[in-house]
Amino acid sequence: MINLNPLWLTAKLALITTVILFVVAIPLSYWLAYSRFRFKAVIEALISLPLVLPPSVLGFYLLIAFSPENSFGKFLADYLDLRLVFTFQGLIIASILYSLPFMVNPILSGFKNLSPALQEASFTLGKSRLTTITKILLPNIRASLFTGIIMTFAHTLGEFGVVLMVGGSIPEETKVVSIAIYEEVEAMNYHNANVYAGILFVFSFVILLAVHLINNKSRKTTLY
Amino acid sequence: MIQFSAYKMLQTADGELPLDVNFTIEKGKFIAVYGNSGAGKTTILRILGGLTAAEQVNIKVDDVTWDDAEKKLHLAVQKRSIGFVFQDFALFPNLTVRENLEFALSKGDSKEIVSELIDLMELQSLQDNKPERLSGGQKQRVALARAIVRRPKILLLDEPLSALDDAMRFKLQDYILKIHQKYELTTIMISHSIAEIFKLSDHVLVIDKGRITKEGTPENVFSEQKISSKFQLTGEIISIKKSDIVYVVQVSSGNTIVKVIATEEEVANYTIGQKVLVASKAFNPIIQILS
Numbered sequence: 001m002i003n004l005n006p007l008w009l010t011a012k013l014a015l016i017t018t019v020i021l022f023v024v025a026i027p028l029s030y031w032l033a034y035s036r037f038r039f040k041a042v043i044e045a046l047i048s049l050p051l052v053l054p055p056s057v058l059g060f061y062l063l064i065a066f067s068p069e070n071s072f073g074k075f076l077a078d079y080l081d082l083r084l085v086f087t088f089q090g091l092i093i094a095s096i097l098y099s100l101p102f103m104v105n106p107i108l109s110g111f112k113n114l115s116p117a118l119q120e121a122s123f124t125l126g127k128s129r130l131t132t133i134t135k136i137l138l139p140n141i142r143a144s145l146f147t148g149i150i151m152t153f154a155h156t157l158g159e160f161g162v163v164l165m166v167g168g169s170i171p172e173e174t175k176v177v178s179i180a181i182y183e184e185v186e187a188m189n190y191h192n193a194n195v196y197a198g199i200l201f202v203f204s205f206v207i208l209l210a211v212h213l214i215n216n217k218s219r220k221t222t223l224y
Numbered sequence: 225m226i227q228f229s230a231y232k233m234l235q236t237a238d239g240e241l242p243l244d245v246n247f248t249i250e251k252g253k254f255i256a257v258y259g260n261s262g263a264g265k266t267t268i269l270r271i272l273g274g275l276t277a278a279e280q281v282n283i284k285v286d287d288v289t290w291d292d293a294e295k296k297l298h299l300a301v302q303k304r305s306i307g308f309v310f311q312d313f314a315l316f317p318n319l320t321v322r323e324n325l326e327f328a329l330s331k332g333d334s335k336e337i338v339s340e341l342i343d344l345m346e347l348q349s350l351q352d353n354k355p356e357r358l359s360g361g362q363k364q365r366v367a368l369a370r371a372i373v374r375r376p377k378i379l380l381l382d383e384p385l386s387a388l389d390d391a392m393r394f395k396l397q398d399y400i401l402k403i404h405q406k407y408e409l410t411t412i413m414i415s416h417s418i419a420e421i422f423k424l425s426d427h428v429l430v431i432d433k434g435r436i437t438k439e440g441t442p443e444n445v446f447s448e449q450k451i452s453s454k455f456q457l458t459g460e461i462i463s464i465k466k467s468d469i470v471y472v473v474q475v476s477s478g479n480t481i482v483k484v485i486a487t488e489e490e491v492a493n494y495t496i497g498q499k500v501l502v503a504s505k506a507f508n509p510i511i512q513i514l515s
Binding site: 115117118120121122123124125126127128135136139140 | 273275301302303304306307308310311312314315316317318327328330370371373374
């Protein structure tokens with residue numbers, strides 16, 4: 001009987017990562033879209049870095065940083081009692097960094113596509129920044145928010161390099177589906193690998209199909 | 225009363241342009257701001273509204289300081305008693321017409337003003353529509369109504385009618401006038417149309433390259449420069465024909481064709497397809513070659 005734990009672990013990781021990133025990415029994207037901070041391009045480049053960097057490079061640096069042998073990891077371990085190497089918590093942090101562009105970029109381009117006059121009009125009507133964001137800006141970039149959520153979730157499902165570096169393959173802790181597939185193949189258990197891979201394949205396809213269906217639909221209704 | 229004084233370096237396509245403007249406006253007046261594109265008109269409205277910062281700025285409205293760069297005083301946009309109508313209307317696409325107006329209410333405000341404005345601007349039949357289903361003129365009426373919901377003292381209009389056809393313009397001018405009078409506003413409107421300025425405003429500020437070059441009543445400002453001077457139109461020569469001892473030159477401009485008499489010597493310089501200026505002082509039209 002195939003062990004379903006890696007599937008469950010993957011779903012949990014993707015869900016937690018998506019929720020945290022959603023909360024983090026909205027203020028971050030808003031700030032990037034509207035501020036005139038001089039070194040904004042540097043921040044944008046850093047956020048997009050995981051798009052081009054080999055996951056193993058990112059994973060390697062995180063492994064070094066999280067290691068209790070080094071100052072940051074030691075600080076976490078000593079003061080917060082937090083161990084991020086080969087733990088699920090570590091995987092979450094790594095996934096957040098790795099999937100950051102998949103959440104930030106759609107939301108950022110959603111904000112940038114809105115007329116700046118919308119925000120200004122809301123201000124001239126006496127509304128605070130928070131009210132403006134929640135009542136005007138976010139409802140008008142719903143499609144972007146949705147794209148960000150789905151892309152982040154889907155991307156986290158497919159993580160391999162980063163997870164392998166930071167999490168290793170500890171059953172019920174860090175052994176996600178992509179790692180499980182790799183190990184089953186190595187052990188020549190093609191049947192199990194096939195089941196995992198098939199589930200991931202179908203699931204990813206369905207998610208992306210949903211994105212495109214919804215985007216096409218919202219395009220029809222919002223643009224004449 | 226509005227006392228406005230600002231200095232700001234503008235970044236334009238032709239390099240830097242200092243905007244340096246001072247003016248005082250009496251309460252209840254209708255002011256038009258006239259000038260070429262890129263002269264800084266919109267920036268003046270935006271500085272007054274608190275949407276754009278300036279290096280030097282001093283704004284007082286009814287003896288309350290809104291901006292004072294020296295004392296580092298800046299009243300937030302939200303706290304200024306203004307209604308701003310943007311060039312692209314800036315209606316909230318996620319809200320219906322009525323919701324757009326209601327959004328402007330503060331907590332605890334009565335919704336009566338919203339109904340009143342919907343009636344006044346004749347938006348009853350459109351109130352449950354989203355902005356994307358409205359025409360340009362309808363959007364403009366909604367934007368105007370929304371700007372009044374908070375009962376501001378000052379109404380700022382950034383070329384509100386430039387995107388509309390003539391028939392719609394005339395109608396909207398009446399709405400603007402109605403609102404200006406009914407709500408006892410001090411209104412500042414950017415406009416490119418001299419006819420519109422004559423119809424609506426008491427006072428004109430002419431802005432050129434960041435400075436006020438002229439101000440006064442529309443009659444005073446425009447009379448010498450535009451009214452008694454020659455009429456002129458630009459066009460293209462489409463035919464040159466000899467008729468007895470003179471030549472008849474046909475110039476097409478827009479969708480009209482003008483016939484102008486010319487002598488043989490003059491005709492020698494003209495070619496078909498040439499861009500020309502036809503000007504007239506009193507009776508005699510003259511053709512001037514442009515390029």
